[in-house]
Amino acid sequence: MPELRKDPVIGRWVIISTERGRRPTSFGPTAPEPRSGFCPFCPGSEDKTPPEVYAVRANGGPPNSAGWMVRVVPNKFPALQIEGSLDRRGEGLYDRMNGVGAHEVVIEGPSHDQDLADLPVEHMEHVLWAYRDRMLDLHRDRRLRYVLIFKNHGSQAGATLEHTHTQLIATPIIPKYIQEELEGARRYYELKERCVFCDIIQQETASQATRRLVSMNDGFMAIEPFAPRFPFETWILPRRHDASFQALDRAEERRDLAILLKDVLGRLNQALDRPPYNFVLHTAPVSDHDLEYYHWHIEIMPKLTRVAGFEIGSGFFINPTPPEDAAQYLREIMAER
Amino acid sequence: MPELRKDPVIGRWVIISTERGRRPTSFGPTAPEPRSGFCPFCPGSEDKTPPEVYAVRANGGPPNSAGWMVRVVPNKFPALQIEGSLDRRGEGLYDRMNGVGAHEVVIEGPSHDQDLADLPVEHMEHVLWAYRDRMLDLHRDRRLRYVLIFKNHGSQAGATLEHTHTQLIATPIIPKYIQEELEGARRYYELKERCVFCDIIQQETASQATRRLVSMNDGFMAIEPFAPRFPFETWILPRRHDASFQALDRAEERRDLAILLKDVLGRLNQALDRPPYNFVLHTAPVSDHDLEYYHWHIEIMPKLTRVAGFEIGSGFFINPTPPEDAAQYLREIMAER
Numbered sequence: 001m002p003e004l005r006k007d008p009v010i011g012r013w014v015i016i017s018t019e020r021g022r023r024p025t026s027f028g029p030t031a032p033e034p035r036s037g038f039c040p041f042c043p044g045s046e047d048k049t050p051p052e053v054y055a056v057r058a059n060g061g062p063p064n065s066a067g068w069m070v071r072v073v074p075n076k077f078p079a080l081q082i083e084g085s086l087d088r089r090g091e092g093l094y095d096r097m098n099g100v101g102a103h104e105v106v107i108e109g110p111s112h113d114q115d116l117a118d119l120p121v122e123h124m125e126h127v128l129w130a131y132r133d134r135m136l137d138l139h140r141d142r143r144l145r146y147v148l149i150f151k152n153h154g155s156q157a158g159a160t161l162e163h164t165h166t167q168l169i170a171t172p173i174i175p176k177y178i179q180e181e182l183e184g185a186r187r188y189y190e191l192k193e194r195c196v197f198c199d200i201i202q203q204e205t206a207s208q209a210t211r212r213l214v215s216m217n218d219g220f221m222a223i224e225p226f227a228p229r230f231p232f233e234t235w236i237l238p239r240r241h242d243a244s245f246q247a248l249d250r251a252e253e254r255r256d257l258a259i260l261l262k263d264v265l266g267r268l269n270q271a272l273d274r275p276p277y278n279f280v281l282h283t284a285p286v287s288d289h290d291l292e293y294y295h296w297h298i299e300i301m302p303k304l305t306r307v308a309g310f311e312i313g314s315g316f317f318i319n320p321t322p323p324e325d326a327a328q329y330l331r332e333i334m335a336e337r
Numbered sequence: 338m339p340e341l342r343k344d345p346v347i348g349r350w351v352i353i354s355t356e357r358g359r360r361p362t363s364f365g366p367t368a369p370e371p372r373s374g375f376c377p378f379c380p381g382s383e384d385k386t387p388p389e390v391y392a393v394r395a396n397g398g399p400p401n402s403a404g405w406m407v408r409v410v411p412n413k414f415p416a417l418q419i420e421g422s423l424d425r426r427g428e429g430l431y432d433r434m435n436g437v438g439a440h441e442v443v444i445e446g447p448s449h450d451q452d453l454a455d456l457p458v459e460h461m462e463h464v465l466w467a468y469r470d471r472m473l474d475l476h477r478d479r480r481l482r483y484v485l486i487f488k489n490h491g492s493q494a495g496a497t498l499e500h501t502h503t504q505l506i507a508t509p510i511i512p513k514y515i516q517e518e519l520e521g522a523r524r525y526y527e528l529k530e531r532c533v534f535c536d537i538i539q540q541e542t543a544s545q546a547t548r549r550l551v552s553m554n555d556g557f558m559a560i561e562p563f564a565p566r567f568p569f570e571t572w573i574l575p576r577r578h579d580a581s582f583q584a585l586d587r588a589e590e591r592r593d594l595a596i597l598l599k600d601v602l603g604r605l606n607q608a609l610d611r612p613p614y615n616f617v618l619h620t621a622p623v624s625d626h627d628l629e630y631y632h633w634h635i636e637i638m639p640k641l642t643r644v645a646g647f648e649i650g651s652g653f654f655i656n657p658t659p660p661e662d663a664a665q666y667l668r669e670i671m672a673e674r
Contacts, residue, residue: 008521008537009521009522009534010521012654014564014654015653016659017655093533148651148653152647155643176651181347226345229649280650307644307649310487312566314617316513
């Protein structure tokens with residue numbers, strides 16, 4: 001059983017995979033792993049993954065057969081296990097609990113050669129809907145506090161399989177940065193009686209020449225944040241206040257997000273020659289989905305600089321590209337449609 | 338002038354290098370940079386660096402000449418600039434200040450081919466002394482709140498020059514994780530009236546079979562922490578309570594640290610085939626060097642796994658190696674002396 005452990009000073013929880021303990025000899029150079037010809041995410045290999053928990057089949061057809069547009073399966077090598085109780089316990093001054101949770105993979109499309117940015121808008125809407133469906137389903141599990149949806153694209157960004165996919169990890173704790181965002185946003189709200197993200201949206205659309213704005217439509221906006229950790233870090237925010245991604249229930253909003261996400265990924269691909277990237281969906285915790293002070297959003301982080309343990313060790317980031325320069329560059333690109 | 342900017346939600350400060358703004362075309366693949374034959378840190382090239390601010394010359398000799406054992410110079414491409422005032426200012430809801438600070442390089446030895454772990458203990462003592470000397474000198478600058486000392490070893494860990502060196506960045510703000518450690522340690526002290534790090538030391542030396550202990554001498558101990566973010570993450574702590582590295586003023590303590598640091602790096606080198614690594618010296622802020630609740634230490638993080646924006650984006654770490662396994666492995670190695 002994997003284990004969740006808490007750092008007694010900082011309070012950070014980490015997952016220790018006690019069953020897949022790696023010996024020193026299993027750490028090779030951090031080069032891309034060799035590609036075999038076989039891909040478990042391609043159509044026809046449905047029996048090579050655990051049975052699907054969600055799928056979109058435009059023309060019907062039985063579960064775990066080919067013919068799907070989007071398919072969600074449990075991760076074959078999960079970081080957390082769905083069975084069992086948390087069994088919280090101490091060891092002297094330390095705290096731990098069982099690594100209970102869900103770890104799923106959203107296979108975004110059947111084609112091995114199409115990345116998320118290449119999918120038609122209608123297809124991307126199905127992907128977003130799959131995120132939301134899985135989130136709502138996992139919210140019913142009372143052991144779980146948070147559903148974290150993220151994408152590692154490209155081996156430099158941590159992807160171990162090439163076929164385009166998103167991951168979902170549902171955890172019995174709230175991840176550290178989400179917790180910090182919640183607390184920071186709550187403090188701001190106590191001071192101002194306004195959502196800090198709504199204020200950011202207002203300032204970024206109103207300020208002189210909207211210097212950090214990348215792209216916008218009726219429902220959503222993409223900006224380079226004021227204090228980005230990484231060059232070309234880009235956030236997508238709903239312009240209407242909503243704490244949770246699960247509020248994305250109207251067809252036109254879903255379409256606006258699909259359009260803007262495709263637009264932004266297309267701009268980044270053009271500007272940076274299809275960079276490896278990560279994105280993380282920041283949303284409210286399971287139990288607090290209609291907070292007044294929090295505002296869900298997506299943070300996209302192209303992997304351009306060598307982020308070392310130094311940044312992770314100190315929390316101190318040096319960014320060589322001012323967000324105003326990155327925004328201008330991205331604005332001037334004619335995004336592919 | 339570089340700029341310090343604060344994220345309005347999380348409160349994290351980042352350095353934006355507004356003068357060295359990188360255009361998209363300047364981001365290549367994140368491969369090691371080509372090595373030219375020339376090294377500005379080798380003896381004979383003293384005029385290729387800014388003039389030295391500290392050096393150890395066993396046989397005397399003028400500054401900026403060859404014959405040094407350890408040499409400290411300002412970084413030629415500093416992330417922060419030493420001249421100027423902070424000029425704190427707002428922009429709507431955002432906060433910024435000038436990127437005032439120091440960025441120095443400790444060239445640990447004259448040989449291009451010797452890493453820190455290869456240096457004799459006596460030589461390593463000189464390196465530690467250089468850290469302390471620079472820290473004390475920079476503490477006199479009232480604009481600065483923190484002196485961060487860290488090492489990137491190997492290109493995968495972010496080193497851009499091969500010649501063994503440590504970096505020092507002195508900042509007008511306290512780095513985020515240090516701030517969090519200070520707050521976490523303060524809360525623990527309020528509850529227990531004891532230093533949490535002292536309690537960790539006690540538990541790790543007392544617990545059954547000292548399962549996470551790697552190595553120890555009179556003054557220092559090396560452990561795998563209970564909740565490590567990375568495989569083989571290793572901490573070195575002084576066994577006597579001291580909040581600040583500047584307390585390392587006695588010759589025998591300095592020698593004990595040099596011995597243990599060499600021992601630990603040697604074990605990691607043997608276990609992991611000379612891995613790239615980072616270390617960060619965690620010490621109290623300039624103004625609070627004798628806190629009862631904080632305890633200085635060194636965190637060593639081998640770079641074995643592909644740390645992606647995901648971890649940085651969520652603060653959520655998955656570690657495939659239990660620290661007990663790593664500690665056992667490191668204990669069983671006969672470290673080179």
